[in-house]
Amino acid sequence: MSVTTPSKTGAAALSIASNSALILLKAIAGIVTGSVALLTEALHSSTDLVASIVAFFSVRAADVPADATHPYGHEKIEDMAAAIEGILILVGCGVIAFEAVRHLVNGSQVERLGIGIAVLAVSVVVNLVVSRTLRTRARLTGSPALAADAAHLTTDMATSAGVLVALTVALSTGWDWIDPAIALAVALVIAVAGVRILTSSSRVLVDEGLPDPELDVIREVVGAFAERGIVGFHELRGRQAGARRHIDLHVQFRSGTTLEDAHRTAHELQDAIRGRLGHADVLIHLEPEDRVRPGEGLTTGDPPPRGG
Secondary structure (H helix, E strand, C coil), rough: CCCHHHHHHHHHHHHHHHHHHHHHHHHHHHHHCCCCCHHHHHHHHHHHHHHHHHHHHHHHHHHCCCCCCCCCCCCCCHHHHHHHHHHHHHHHHHHHHHHHHHHHHCCCHHHHHHHHHHHHHHHHHHHHHHHHHHHHHHHCCCHHHHHHHHHHHHHHHHHHHHHHHHHHHHHHHHCCHHHCCCCCCCHHHHHHHHHHHHHHHHHHHHHCCHHHHHHHHHHHHHCCCCHHHHEEEEEEEEEEEEEEEEEEEEEECCCCCCCCHHHHHHHHHHHHHHHHHHHHHEEEEEEEEHHHCCCCCCCCCCCCCCCC
16 A cells, blocks of 8 residues: 555545535525525535545545556546546536526525624635645645645635625625625636646546656656666657656667666666656666667767657
8 A cells, every 4th residue: 555545545534524514514604694605605615525525535546556457557546536526616616607697687685694704714714724735745645636626625715715705795785796796706716726627637537648847857867877878769658647657768778788787777767767757657668779760869968859
């Protein structure tokens, strides 16, 4: 089992507990005050709760070692979970927008807003603490599911703050129309976050290549091995699954290099790439010097070729 499992599952469990409590508080406050914005906030927290549950189980599944049926590991489960979270956010947006428009057309009346304001203030503080915890865990473990969950809570915190301001204004002015208007604005903010999360996770699920800065790091590492007998490389490819990167490339060795020496150097090159990029599976195909193609060769002191 991965050493990062306790930190990831613990953070996801914390998110589940906080979202459950906030849903109850917001729902009760929404019913008491008649605020559609508070009820939509409860719905927003409900999508966060489902997302947290998905994240909890996905990070546990993602840490299961590779097996016969999943020889490349289970890390993509986290990306699939993040995509599901993005879809849930967009569904929640549609419901919120519908209710907000209905109340704007038919009119709405809110009362006892002090209760709602107090609940939202608590919600902002709780989500601030939990989202920071999740973001820290996501950064340390490279977990996209926790990162998506943190993004949800950050959005929830921002929208709660907006609704808090709206209810305060409604309380002081008596302008009840502000409540559904803010609820509609909240839906738009949530939609942006949902599209961003869904887009990011989908890129991984369709095996989009690693970004150019990471590929440049690999080229730089390979170039540093020119003095170790590596004379060229090509067919550099990379993709990401969860927190893990999968990289493969063909490396040519100087004529006269023994298989044992080439094999040893290749392992050191793998370790060097992992040291720069973090969690990575690096597959290196060994080739002789005569396989070097024009523009792909390395010489001591030369920068690595962009086409490698």
